[in-house]
Amino acid sequence: MCPVPVMILPDGSQKSVPSGSSSRDIAESIGKRLAQAAIAARVNGIVVDLSAPLPDSVEPQTLQILTEQGDDSLEVLRHSSAHIMARAVVRLFPNTQLAFGPPIENGFYYDIDSPTPIREEDFPRIEEEMKKIIALAEPFERFERTVPKGRELVQGMGQDYKVEHIDGELFKYPLLSFYRQGEFVDLCRGPHLPHAGRVGAFKILSIAGAYWKNDSSRKQLQRLYATAFFSQKELDDHLKRMEEAKKRDHRLLGKQLALFTISQQVGPGLILWMPRGALVRSILENFIRDELLKRGYSPVYTPHIGKLELYRTSGHFPYYRDSQFPPLYQHPAAQAIDLLQHRLSAGELSPEKETEMEKFLEQASLSIPGYAAAKTQAEKLAIVDAFSQELLAKFQIGIPGFEKAEGRDDRTKLLLGWLENQEGYLLKPMNCPHHIQIYKAERRSYRDLPLRLAEFGTVYRYEQTGELSGMTRVRGFTQDDAHLFITPEQVEGELQKNIELVLFVLKTLGLNDYRVRLGLRAKGSDKYVGSDDDWNSAEESLLRIVKALDMTYSAEEGEAAFYGPKIDFVVRDCIGREWQLGTVQLDYNLPKRFDLEYIGADNKAHRPVMIHRAPFGSMERFMGILIEHFAGAFPFWLTPEQVRILPVSEKFNDYARSVESRLREHGLRVTGEYNSEKVGAKIRQATLDKVPVMLVVGDKEVQANAAAVRHRIKGDLGMIGIDALIGQLEADVRSRTLV
RNA sequence: GCUGGCGUAGCUCAAUGGCAGAGCACUGGUUUUGUAAACCAGAUGUUGUGGGUUCAAGUCCCACCGCUAGCUCCA
Numbered sequence: 001m002c003p004v005p006v007m008i009l010p011d012g013s014q015k016s017v018p019s020g021s022s023s024r025d026i027a028e029s030i031g032k033r034l035a036q037a038a039i040a041a042r043v044n045g046i047v048v049d050l051s052a053p054l055p056d057s058v059e060p061q062t063l064q065i066l067t068e069q070g071d072d073s074l075e076v077l078r079h080s081s082a083h084i085m086a087r088a089v090v091r092l093f094p095n096t097q098l099a100f101g102p103p104i105e106n107g108f109y110y111d112i113d114s115p116t117p118i119r120e121e122d123f124p125r126i127e128e129e130m131k132k133i134i135a136l137a138e139p140f141e142r143f144e145r146t147v148p149k150g151r152e153l154v155q156g157m158g159q160d161y162k163v164e165h166i167d168g169e170l171f172k173y174p175l176l177s178f179y180r181q182g183e184f185v186d187l188c189r190g191p192h193l194p195h196a197g198r199v200g201a202f203k204i205l206s207i208a209g210a211y212w213k214n215d216s217s218r219k220q221l222q223r224l225y226a227t228a229f230f231s232q233k234e235l236d237d238h239l240k241r242m243e244e245a246k247k248r249d250h251r252l253l254g255k256q257l258a259l260f261t262i263s264q265q266v267g268p269g270l271i272l273w274m275p276r277g278a279l280v281r282s283i284l285e286n287f288i289r290d291e292l293l294k295r296g297y298s299p300v301y302t303p304h305i306g307k308l309e310l311y312r313t314s315g316h317f318p319y320y321r322d323s324q325f326p327p328l329y330q331h332p333a334a335q336a337i338d339l340l341q342h343r344l345s346a347g348e349l350s351p352e353k354e355t356e357m358e359k360f361l362e363q364a365s366l367s368i369p370g371y372a373a374a375k376t377q378a379e380k381l382a383i384v385d386a387f388s389q390e391l392l393a394k395f396q397i398g399i400p401g402f403e404k405a406e407g408r409d410d411r412t413k414l415l416l417g418w419l420e421n422q423e424g425y426l427l428k429p430m431n432c433p434h435h436i437q438i439y440k441a442e443r444r445s446y447r448d449l450p451l452r453l454a455e456f457g458t459v460y461r462y463e464q465t466g467e468l469s470g471m472t473r474v475r476g477f478t479q480d481d482a483h484l485f486i487t488p489e490q491v492e493g494e495l496q497k498n499i500e501l502v503l504f505v506l507k508t509l510g511l512n513d514y515r516v517r518l519g520l521r522a523k524g525s526d527k528y529v530g531s532d533d534d535w536n537s538a539e540e541s542l543l544r545i546v547k548a549l550d551m552t553y554s555a556e557e558g559e560a561a562f563y564g565p566k567i568d569f570v571v572r573d574c575i576g577r578e579w580q581l582g583t584v585q586l587d588y589n590l591p592k593r594f595d596l597e598y599i600g601a602d603n604k605a606h607r608p609v610m611i612h613r614a615p616f617g618s619m620e621r622f623m624g625i626l627i628e629h630f631a632g633a634f635p636f637w638l639t640p641e642q643v644r645i646l647p648v649s650e651k652f653n654d655y656a657r658s659v660e661s662r663l664r665e666h667g668l669r670v671t672g673e674y675n676s677e678k679v680g681a682k683i684r685q686a687t688l689d690k691v692p693v694m695l696v697v698g699d700k701e702v703q704a705n706a707a708a709v710r711h712r713i714k715g716d717l718g719m720i721g722i723d724a725l726i727g728q729l730e731a732d733v734r735s736r737t738l739v
Numbered sequence: 740g741c742u743g744g745c746g747u748a749g750c751u752c753a754a755u756g757g758c759a760g761a762g763c764a765c766u767g768g769u770u771u772u773g774u775a776a777a778c779c780a781g782a783u784g785u786u787g788u789g790g791g792u793u794c795a796a797g798u799c800c801c802a803c804c805g806c807u808a809g810c811u812c813c814a
Contacts, residue, residue: 109809120744208809209742216811220742223809251806255750264787264805320814322740356740430814464740464812465805473813561814575808585814612814649771676771684775698773708774716774 005054007043007063014060024050024194027065039073039198040066040191047072049142049191068230078103080140080193081130081202081228086110087184088129089224093118098186099161099212099221106238106576107227111210113161118222123204126224130202133182137197141180142190150176154187161212162187201235202228217355248574250627251470257632257690259640260471260623269468269475271620276640279669280626281619283638285456288480288505288615295501297454297482302434304458308424313593314433317426318342322356325462325475330423333395338424340368340388341415344408348377381408388415431457432587432612435483436594439608444598449608450490454482456619471624472579478619484611485596491609492541495567495584498613499545502569502582505615509638510738511629514581516551517568518542519559528562530588538586539565563589569617574628581617581625586610633690633712637733644691645672645707646682648698655702659695659722666726668733687712693729 006016007026015026023041027034027050038050042064055061066073082101085108090096093114101110112118118126145153147166154162166187170176179188181196193199203226210223229235246252254260259277266272273281289299308327311317317324321342329335339361349357358372368387374380385408392399399418405411428434435453444451458478467473486494506514520539521528528535542565546553553567560566564586570578587610590596597605616622626634636642643663647656656672663670673682679696686694695707700719707725709717720728 117743206808207743210810211741214811216741220810222742225809262806268805314814316814323813432814461813466740466742466810467812469807563814580813646774648773651771676769676777678770678772678777679774680772681776682774687775694774696774700773710774 004058005056006058006060007054008060010064015063017054019056020053022051022053023048023063023065026054026063030065034065034067037067038065039068039193040076042066042072047076047191049140050194051142052191074229075103076191076193077199077230078108078228079191080196081199081226082108082110083140083179083181083184083186083188083192084130084133084196084199085126085202085204085224085226086112086186087133087181088126089114089118090184091129092122092126095158097161098159101186107205107225109210109223109225111212111221111223113212113219113221118207118224120207127202127204134196134199136182137195138182139195140190140192142177142192143180144175144177147171147173147176150178150187153178153185157185159187198230199228200230201232202226203235203239242575245574248628248631249470250472250573250624253627253632254471254624259627259632262470267475268465269463269473271471271474271476277623279640280634280638281623284616284619284622285480287508291501291504292452292454292482295452295497296450297452300435300438300453300455302428302431302438302455302457304428304460305425306428306434308426309420310433310437311426311429312420314430314436314590315593316429316433320429320461323462323464324429325427325460328425328427333391333397334419334422334424336391337388337397337415338419340384340391341412341419343384344381344388344412345416347381354380385411427460428457429459429461431455431459431479431481432483432590432610433594435481436590436596439483439485439596440594444485444608446487446598446600446606449485449487449598450494451485452482453485454480457481471620471627472573472577474618474620477621479614480616480619481612481614484613485591485598485608486611487598487600487606488609491538491586491611492545494611495541495586496545496548498584498611498615499549499551499567502584502613502615503549505582506569508736509626509629510635511571511581511625514569514571516546516553517559517570517580518546518553518555519561519566519568520555520557521560521565522558525558528560530563530592534588535565538588542567542586561585561587563587571625573625579621579625581622582613582615583617584611584613587612633692635736635738636692636729637736639690639692640669641671641689641691642668642729643670643693643695644682644686644689645670645695645697646679646686647672647674648679648696650674650676652697652699652702656697659697659707662722663726663729666730668726668729683710695725 004016004019005021006014008014015029017025023043024035024038027038040047040050043054044061047066079102082103086098086101089112093116095115097113099111099113102108147170151163151166154166166176176187177189178185179190179192205225205227207225208223209220211220212218227235227238229238254277257276258274259280260274261272262268262270263272308317317327326335327338329338343357346357361368361371368383370383371380374383392402399414402411402414405414435455438453439451456478458476460476463473463475468475484494521535546567566583566585568580569582570580572578591607591610596608598608600606645656645660647653653674656674660670660672673686683694690712692712694710696710697707701707704719704721706719706721708719709725711717
């Protein structure tokens, strides 16, 4: 007997169909309406084309017909829409090369390399072309080819990126699949819609650059972003939601509510906290400071700069030097010599690194005569070598032994020796080296550990211009930082306590929409320091903890810091971008680099382990996310202005002022509105300023020594005596209520 | 850093290559007000910066600065 597909449907019923039948056949046998509504099918858990033949098997298999409801269908729709968009682009822009065109969270994109670049003005005519394609409702037809035949096909179509993709990746598979839609054929895994007519509504949203294979040394393509839905209404709703979300943008609200500003004069990526924003920050800082004291932390203070030598030891300089502000040297020639020495010590460079170096020299406004024109690496090194000697002579810098040095390598070492003796400082990119010096200031015993040093430490990093974004990506920021110096046995316990602290912070602020990322090392990569044993036990510890705390997490390889695995708490901003807030990291690297030790119970020296952690991450980024989370309307305990008093007329100003000072005496943040506007206007202004509690006072209130309370959201709450009101408000602050 | 878009009053935005404007905010006055906008008047500009084309530039061209979406990066 021939095996025939036996399918179990979601309702538990079974269907046997002739070999070679498709999901569509089953849908049709169930009902005409289902067959019409069908988008794709899920066979044995995998989404496939409706027309795909069902696998032969005597064993029962599962089948679900997918209709317009559900994310899987939406993904199929968007994938097909990407094909339709590419087809339209190829029609309008001849000789266009196609790269990848996948569905993404809220839509899809297609990476395109067109001889005539696509511009925003072109969107309408691309959309028109797409509409024509959709109106024809041609089917998506799947066919398969062997690798050589498939390669021949895409090569014949002049699709070089597809050829490269086959050669680099797809050759591992026995067959390549293609989809044909009218004249358009694309290499593609599928699955797809039955036909283009199923696309109900779509919109091209934006265009941006994106590197081929996500590699910044490869060609930059144009990425065309769009979205699609089964109905116009869903698309309209989606676009409206996007518009609404943009109103929460912290850059907008920060300006409107006078929380922070960025001045071109001060510099990009440098946040100026205005009084209202600074007030919120100070409340957050007090909140976390109190928690840290309860949890056995020791506050410390350290300076904003440190000697270069410190950061040479920690490895941050010169490793991260192009994402740091330039070093500050006393000697006028030292910065140039520093760059030359840096180049010399790098030796032979790969072409990418060489390009990077040229850009770096350019950025530093140091043009070395002949460098750019030199052809070979050896020539370049010789030019730098000669130039550094010339520079030393011109500045009359005498380095003992330099004249007699045998060759370039010796001179490079002597230059470094000279630099190391120069007075040079770095704006600190991290707080840990400073905290480590505090650890080292005393002889440590195992009895002292864990030593938990905490500081709101401001650090400076020279982020790329294209990365800067409001408060979320900046060049100067303050971490609610702490470094824990612990014994290896204490690792797990301290990690757990720190994760609990982060969870407590997030919960207190009502930030429930985050994901937990467990950053592990990438297998087989050499960019990590420390022994395999350390890594294994560290990764296992972190895994045990997230499981013990019953957290939903995603373990991601390659997301570890170079010195240890970490747990990050990641949230989204109003336009869907992810940002890392809190982080807990294990570090075996710095204790070694700085040769840290403690005396154990055995009276022998042991190496401590460090935990680097910041529950907020950076005050700037946290504030930005918090503004968006609350849409600028901070909860009562956190808001910069808790209460505004609104006298009905100027006749009641004196009483209003007396209420104001009584509330202020109780530590409430209160102001009064004493202009001659009508009370309606005062209420409107206070509401727009997102003041949670308004107190309207007039004749009745004066008589009763009371105030009429109006809540920003709940509206008029009626009259209440001043004493009772103060009691209630104080209770709200104590409980950190979120409403 | 790369690709695209943008830059006009404190804010939001107008202005065919032809006199730089409106609303809000601000200042002064009138009004003395009861739960989301009282009225009148006034002041407000190196149109991001620098150069160029033109009889004439906010507008066109070039460079730079900054903002912005995405990509790359993120100790």
